[in-house]
Every structure is written in C-alpha cells, then in structure tokens.
Amino acid sequence: MIHFVGAGPGAEDLITVRGARLLGLAGQIIYAGSLVNPALLAYKQEGCRVYDSAGMTLEEVLDVMRQGEQEGVDTVRLHTGDPALYGAIREQMDALEERGIPYDVTPGVSAFSGAAAALKAEYTLPQVSQSVIITRMEGRTPVPERERLREMARHGCTMTLFLSTGLLEEVERELLAGGAYTPDTPAAIVYKATWPDEQVFRCTVGTLARTAREHQITRMALITVGAFLEGAYERSKLYDPAFTHGYREGRS
Ligand code: SAH
16 A cells, blocks of 8 residues: 655654654655655664655656555655645556555645744734635746736735745745735745754845845745734634634623
8 A cells, every 4th residue: 555644844743643653664665855854764664665756757656656565565655744735646646546556645734834833923814814825936837827926916815935945036026016015025934944954034025035045045945925924913703702602602
C-alpha cells in the first residue's frame, strides 16, 4: 500500500500522529528532499529504504512504488505541508489507480498554518477579513487567466502566496494592480516557518521585494498580505457576553 503523508511545514513534531506512525511502519520512504525536513526520517524503522524525490521523475517515483508493492512493503510518499496544496499528488494517485495499486492520504499542517503561527496572527478577523486566498504568482507553472494575481487581489482579503518568493517585483505590481491593497498594506515574508532557522520579516506590499533582497530570501518562504497583520478589528460574537448561541445564553 502507498501512503501519501503530509510532513507538516518543517518542525519534526508537526507531522500528525498518524503520519509519524506510518513512517515507522514503512519499508520505504520517498520524500521531497528539497522541502521536507530530513529530521523527520528519524521516525523510520531500521532497514527502511529512503529515496529523495528531488532528483526523480514521476516515472521513477512510480517504479519505486511498484517495487515496494511487489515486495509487499508499505511505501510512504512524504510531501511537505499538506499534500493537497501544490503537492503534485493527483498525477501519482491517477497512475496508481491505473495500475490497481491501493493508496491513502494523510493530511498535514500546511505552510500557511505554520506561517500564521510564526506571525502569531489570525487570518480571519471580524470586520477585517473573513476569507483567505491561497494562491501563487505565475511562474513556469501557468495560472488560469481568471486567477491572475491582480484578479485575486481585487478582494483585498487575507492572502497567502506560495512559490512566489523569487518573483516579488511582479507580486508587488500585481497586488497593487488589483486596486484593493496599497503600498502601505501590511505584508510579511515568513522564511522556513517552524524550522529551527525560521525568520519573519514584517513589511508592506510596497516593500516586499526590497525586504526579501535585503535578507537574501529567495525560496522556502510564504508571503502573507492583508490588514490582519496589524491594526483594528472587532472582537468575536462567539465570546461576546451579550451574544446568545446554541451553547450559551447571552446577558445584557
Ligand atoms: N504542500 C505544501 C506547499 C508546497 S509548495 C504546503 O502545504 O505547505 C512549496 C512552497 O510552499 C514553497 O515555495 C514555499 O512558498 C512554501 N513553503 C513550504 N514550506 C514552507 C515553510 N516552512 N515556510 C514558509 N514557506 C513554506
């Protein structure tokens, strides 16, 4: 059986209990060495084979999986963060379906959650933003026309940008072109969220590129944008003494 497992954003104790258990039972692990903290391999059992997928093609990954099936051992395919986001797991799952190889998926803590923790921030503040856009700047992987960054930026809500750290000049331009953010809108660059060498740079939309340049951040960073990062908000209804809901009677 093949287990797709979310490794979490970095820290080795931010994998799920289920994910760690599966690592401990695997006969082979294929992990994305460019992004997954190698410290997670400490969960593996003795004799477990380890493959770094950074230098492998989809076909090579599938060959290793098939080999594991023939030997009757479990394979863990370890993906950074949550595998459902920019994980390229669909193509692997489809290929396994075609070959009749069973698989399952264990979710993980995504980098956008790790970044919020690093920032000690809440993405969804009343009267500030109640939506989070998870997107990326177009790079070599195309982005559908209607999801161009400037289109997404029209909402002015909380935004998190994956895979975009090397393109921050364009990011700035696109964010401003949306018309809802200004050069002074708060932004942050979170480098290696939850890793031992995590770094947080608070800046603004207008200073994203400069900030990354000054600190030589070119990869492994998540960009967050929006008024959630500082300033006023309204307190929640849920914990307001005057608010009645299914579990509590409000008092005036
Ligand atoms: N599936 C992953 C994302 C994979 S795409 C997840 O859910 O987090 C890889 C991109 O994720 C990187 O380019 C970077 O933008 C972001 N990323 C991954 N780990 C990160 C971390 N610890 N800190 C900041 N950004 C991270």
